[in-house]
Amino acid sequence: NRLLSLCQRAKAAQISLTVDAEEMHRLDLSLDVLDTVIGRPDLAGWDGLGVVVQAYSKRAPFVIDWLYERARESKYRLMVRLVKGAYWDTEIKQAQLDGVSDFPVYTKKAHTDVSYICCAHKLLHMRDHLYPQFATHNAHSIASILALAPLDGYYEFQRLHGMGEALHDQIKCLPLARCRIYAPVGPHRDLLAYLVRRLLENGANSSFVNQLANKAFSSACITADPFVDIAATHDGSSSALPLPPDLFAPTRKNSKGWDLRNVCDRQQIAGLLVQYKGHVWHAAPSDLIAGTPLPIYNPSNPIELVGSVSPTSSAGVDHAFLRARPWNAPVKHRAKTLRTCADLLEATTGELSACLTREAGKTLGDALSEIREAVDFLRYYATEAERENLEAPLGIVACISPWNFPLAIFTGQIAAALACGNAVLAKPSELTPLIAQIAVDLFHRAGVPKTVLQLLPGDGISVGARLTCDPRVQGICFTGSTRTAQSISRSMARFLAPSAPLIAETGGINAAIIDSTCLLEHTVRDVVTSAFQSAGQRCSALRMLYVQDDIYVPFVRMLSGAMDELTVSDPQNIETDVGPLIDATSAQTIGDYVRRARISGQLLKQLPCPSSGHFVGPALLSVSGIGSLSSEMFGPVLHIASFKASMLDQIVDDINATGYGLTFGIHSRIEHRTRDLAQQLNVGNAYVNRNQIGAIVGSQPFGGEGLSGTGPKAGGPHYLPRLCAHDLPTEECATPSTDLAFDILQEAVNDTPLLSSDPLTQMEMPSPTGENNTLTTRPRGLILCLGPSLSSAKTQAKIARDRGCPTLIIVNGAERGDTLDGSVDPSDLTKLSDIFGVCYWGDKSHQRAIRQALAERSGPILPLFTERDFGNRCVTEKLICIDTTAAGGNISLLAGDLDFLKLEIED
Numbered sequence: 001n002r003l004l005s006l007c008q009r010a011k012a013a014q015i016s017l018t019v020d021a022e023e024m025h026r027l028d029l030s031l032d033v034l035d036t037v038i039g040r041p042d043l044a045g046w047d048g049l050g051v052v053v054q055a056y057s058k059r060a061p062f063v064i065d066w067l068y069e070r071a072r073e074s075k076y077r078l079m080v081r082l083v084k085g086a087y088w089d090t091e092i093k094q095a096q097l098d099g100v101s102d103f104p105v106y107t108k109k110a111h112t113d114v115s116y117i118c119c120a121h122k123l124l125h126m127r128d129h130l131y132p133q134f135a136t137h138n139a140h141s142i143a144s145i146l147a148l149a150p151l152d153g154y155y156e157f158q159r160l161h162g163m164g165e166a167l168h169d170q171i172k173c174l175p176l177a178r179c180r181i182y183a184p185v186g187p188h189r190d191l192l193a194y195l196v197r198r199l200l201e202n203g204a205n206s207s208f209v210n211q212l213a214n215k216a217f218s219s220a221c222i223t224a225d226p227f228v229d230i231a232a233t234h235d236g237s238s239s240a241l242p243l244p245p246d247l248f249a250p251t252r253k254n255s256k257g258w259d260l261r262n263v264c265d266r267q268q269i270a271g272l273l274v275q276y277k278g279h280v281w282h283a284a285p286s287d288l289i290a291g292t293p294l295p296i297y298n299p300s301n302p303i304e305l306v307g308s309v310s311p312t313s314s315a316g317v318d319h320a321f322l323r324a325r326p327w328n329a330p331v332k333h334r335a336k337t338l339r340t341c342a343d344l345l346e347a348t349t350g351e352l353s354a355c356l357t358r359e360a361g362k363t364l365g366d367a368l369s370e371i372r373e374a375v376d377f378l379r380y381y382a383t384e385a386e387r388e389n390l391e392a393p394l395g396i397v398a399c400i401s402p403w404n405f406p407l408a409i410f411t412g413q414i415a416a417a418l419a420c421g422n423a424v425l426a427k428p429s430e431l432t433p434l435i436a437q438i439a440v441d442l443f444h445r446a447g448v449p450k451t452v453l454q455l456l457p458g459d460g461i462s463v464g465a466r467l468t469c470d471p472r473v474q475g476i477c478f479t480g481s482t483r484t485a486q487s488i489s490r491s492m493a494r495f496l497a498p499s500a501p502l503i504a505e506t507g508g509i510n511a512a513i514i515d516s517t518c519l520l521e522h523t524v525r526d527v528v529t530s531a532f533q534s535a536g537q538r539c540s541a542l543r544m545l546y547v548q549d550d551i552y553v554p555f556v557r558m559l560s561g562a563m564d565e566l567t568v569s570d571p572q573n574i575e576t577d578v579g580p581l582i583d584a585t586s587a588q589t590i591g592d593y594v595r596r597a598r599i600s601g602q603l604l605k606q607l608p609c610p611s612s613g614h615f616v617g618p619a620l621l622s623v624s625g626i627g628s629l630s631s632e633m634f635g636p637v638l639h640i641a642s643f644k645a646s647m648l649d650q651i652v653d654d655i656n657a658t659g660y661g662l663t664f665g666i667h668s669r670i671e672h673r674t675r676d677l678a679q680q681l682n683v684g685n686a687y688v689n690r691n692q693i694g695a696i697v698g699s700q701p702f703g704g705e706g707l708s709g710t711g712p713k714a715g716g717p718h719y720l721p722r723l724c725a726h727d728l729p730t731e732e733c734a735t736p737s738t739d740l741a742f743d744i745l746q747e748a749v750n751d752t753p754l755l756s757s758d759p760l761t762q763m764e765m766p767s768p769t770g771e772n773n774t775l776t777t778r779p780r781g782l783i784l785c786l787g788p789s790l791s792s793a794k795t796q797a798k799i800a801r802d803r804g805c806p807t808l809i810i811v812n813g814a815e816r817g818d819t820l821d822g823s824v825d826p827s828d829l830t831k832l833s834d835i836f837g838v839c840y841w842g843d844k845s846h847q848r849a850i851r852q853a854l855a856e857r858s859g860p861i862l863p864l865f866t867e868r869d870f871g872n873r874c875v876t877e878k879l880i881c882i883d884t885t886a887a888g889g890n891i892s893l894l895a896g897d898l899d900f901l902k903l904e905i906e907d
Helices: 002-013 024-035 060-073 088-098 109-124 139-148 165-172 188-202 208-213 226-233 263-276 314-323 331-347 349-359 364-388 408-419 433-446 460-468 482-495 520-536 549-564 584-599 645-657 671-680 742-751 790-802 826-830 844-855
Strands: 017-019 049-054 078-083 130-135 156-160 179-182 281-283 294-298 301-309 396-400 423-427 453-455 475-479 502-505 510-514 542-548 603-606 619-622 637-643 663-667 685-688 761-764 771-779 783-785 807-811 819-821 837-839 875-883
Touching: 002 017, 017 024, 024 049, 024 060, 049 060, 060 078, 060 109, 060 130, 078 109, 109 130, 109 139, 109 226, 130 139, 139 165, 156 165, 165 179, 263 349, 263 364, 281 433, 294 349, 301 349, 301 433, 314 460, 331 349, 331 364, 331 408, 331 433, 349 364, 349 433, 364 408, 396 408, 396 460, 408 423, 408 433, 408 475, 423 460, 433 453, 460 482, 475 482, 482 502, 482 844, 510 520, 510 645, 520 542, 520 549, 520 637, 520 663, 542 549, 542 645, 549 603, 549 619, 549 637, 584 603, 584 619, 584 637, 637 645, 645 671, 663 671, 671 685, 742 807, 742 819, 783 790, 790 807, 790 837, 826 844
Parallel strands: 017 049, 049 078, 078 130, 130 156, 156 179, 281 301, 396 423, 396 475, 423 453, 475 502, 510 542, 510 663, 542 637, 619 637, 663 685, 685 875, 783 807, 783 837, 807 819
Antiparallel strands: 294 301, 603 619, 761 771, 771 875
16 A cells, blocks of 8 residues: 555656565565556556566566566556665575575676676567666676667666766767666665665675776776676586585584575475374373373463373482483494484474474474574584594483473583483473473484483472482583572582582573664664564563664654564464463563553553463563663563663663673674673673574574573583583692681682783684674683692692683692682682682582582572683683674675675665
C-alpha cells in the first residue's frame, strides 16, 4: 500500500520512482512488492516505475527476465537501472555467517564486469518493455554498451554527482546520447554514511576511478577486457576468499547453515519438521536406574505433551560412578569420533529442530543456529585436541548445562571433556532433558562408549548436588546463574580435590552504549536482536542501553517501530520472532517486573503476546542507568537511559561497578572511542557496531570475568588444557609459622605496586569477511604466593609476574622487600580485598582450607593454583569483535590489493 501510494503521487507529479533492492536476502520480498503495482489500471499512462538490478548478483539475468515478462504481460514499461552492486562485502560476510553452500554474488571483479555487459546486452534487446539505465563510471563498460547498443539512443547512462564528469562529458558528445546525474539529497546526518561508502568504493585499488588517477596503472591495464581475464583464470571464484563451508579450512569444516529467507530452504526444513509433528520423546539415565517418569510440556502450549523423563535415582547416580571409565582411545580416534558425531547432528536437523522448538520454546531460526553451534563445538574441540596432542585426562568430569542452550552448551561441555579423554557424567537442565537424550544417543552412535558418556537427568538437588560433592569427580563444567556457580564452588571446596577445576560460565547485566554518530537503522536492528531474540533468554542478551541525548528521541521512535514488527507467537511458526519463556515461573517473574514498571511510569512500550503459553511481550523500560538494575532480568526486557557525552567516563565506571563482565556493545563511527571503550570495560566479549549475541565457536571464544565466569572461554584455545591433568607439586612446610594479623596482610596487599594492565598477547581469530575478531589476554591481578617454602614462593611469583601479575610472597622466613615473613590464616582469605588468586603447593589439607576460604568470599570466584604450570591461569581473556562493514564499508576489502570486487558506481 505504501509503494502504491508513492507511485500514485509520483504519477501525479510526473516524476519517476525507482525501487532499490540492494540486499540479496530482500530481493524476493522486493520483487513481490513490486509485483503488486506493475500493471495497475490506476497507474496506466505512467512509465516512471523503475527497479535497480545489481550485476554482481548471480540472479541478475533471471531478475531481468522476470521484469521483462511481468512488463510484457501487463503491457507496461519499466525502467531498469543496472549497477554493479553496492554491498558486496556485506553479502560475502552474511553468506559466510549463514554457512550456505555458495555466495549469492560474484567474487571477482572481472566476473561482475562480464555480468554487467551481458545484462546490458539483454536489456538492450528488451527495450519494447524495459528502459535501460546504465549506471557506471567504467570506461570499458561504457564502451562495450556503446558497441552493443542500437543508434536510436533509447537508453541512458548515469553517473554520481561529482564523479565521472570527464567521462560522461565525452558521452554527451555522441549523437542521441543521454546522461543523467544521480545526486543524493538530504540532511548531512543521513548522507554522511552514504558519502563515506561511495568514497571507499571509488577509492578502491581496483576501481576504475582510482586506477585512472593512479599513474602506476597503464591505460592497457585500466581498460583490460574482462572476458580475456576470465578466459585466463578458468575459475569463477576468488582463491583468496573461502566459500562459506570452507571458512575455517583447512583445520575444520564450517557447520551447515540454512537460509530461512530462501523458499527452497524453508520448504526443505518444513519437510523435515513435519515428520516430528506430535512426536513424543522420552529421556532416561544411561543405566536405566530411574524414578517415576515425569511429563514435559511445550512452553508455548502448556497442554501439549512433548515427552517424559525418568529422573536419575540416588542408586542411579552411584551406579554411574561405578560404570564411569575415562576414554583411553588415542587422541586421533577421539577426534574422529567427535567429527562423526558432528555429521550425525547435521543429519538429524529435523528431529533436533522439532525438539528444540517444542521442548525449549526455540524459534526455528534459533534452533537451527543452536544445531550449528553444537556442530562447531564438536569439530573445533576435535581439532584442538589433535593440535595440543592431549593425552592426560582428569578422570571423571561432571557437565552441568542450562535450559537456554540445551543442545549447544550441553554438547560443547561434553565434547571438550571427551576430547581430553575424560569420562563424562552429563546432567542437563531438568527443564530440557529430551534434547539432551537425543544428543547423547548421537554421541553413542558416533562411537563414544557408554561407560565414557552417561546421561543423568534430574533436578539440581537430587543429581546436581550429588555430583558437586562427590570426591570421585575430578572436574566440573557448569553454565548457569552466578549464585548456583558460587554454591557449586563451595561444595567442591569441601568435598572434591583442591586441584579439581571448576569452569563456570554465568550471567551478566550486559550494557551497550550508542553515541550520536551511529547509523540509526543499523543500530536499531542490532539492539532488537541483542535484547529480544530468544525472548531475551541468553546470558549475553542486552539488558541496559545508553543512548546519547542528541539522538535519544528519534532512536526511541525508530526502536518502537522496529519492535512493532516483531511477531510474538508459537515458535513452530516460521514467521515467529519471539517465542515463550521457558516456564510459568519465569513468565510470572518477568511479567510482574514489567507490571511494576508500568505502575511506576517507567514502561515506554510493550508488545502484546498470546494469552496462552508462557509468553511475555518484549518491553522497553526507561531508567536512570545500570544502577537501577539490582539483578539480571532473564527475559525480553530492555532498559534504556539517555546520557550526555560528558558522562561517558562515569557510565564506564558504573558498568564496571556491577561486578559483572560478560558482554558489552558499542555503536559509534568514532574509531578511538570504540577502541577505548572496548578496552576500558571489564568484560569478556566486546562487540563494536554489531549485535552482542551469537558468538561463533573458534572465531569469538565466549565467556566472562568477575561475576560472569571463571574462564577459560568456551570455544577458545585455552579451554581444553583446563580439563587435563597437570603436575601437582607437593612439599611439606619445614617449620611452623605464625599467622600474620589481618591488618598487616591488607596493608601489604594495598602497598603492592600494580604492574601494567596492557594486553600480554593478541591473537587474530579466524573470522568471516567484514569482521575482525581479536582475542587478547591481560594480567588477572594480584596473586598471593604462599609457597610453602621460600624457594617455591619465589618460583610462583616469577610465573605470575611473567604474566604481568603483581605478587605478594607470604612464607615463613621470607626476606624483606615485597615479601612477608609468616603465614596466612585461611579464614582471612574470606575478606582480604584486592586479591585475584592464591598459589600454594603445600599439603592437601591446607590447600583445602585455602580453597574453602576463597569459596566463602562474596563476589567473583577466585582460583587456587595448585599446579606447577599455572601461568596461563594468571590471565583473563577478552574478545573484541568489530563489524568492519558498519562504518560505511570494509576498508580492508574495498581498498585492498586482493582481486576482490570493487565497484565503480552504486546507490
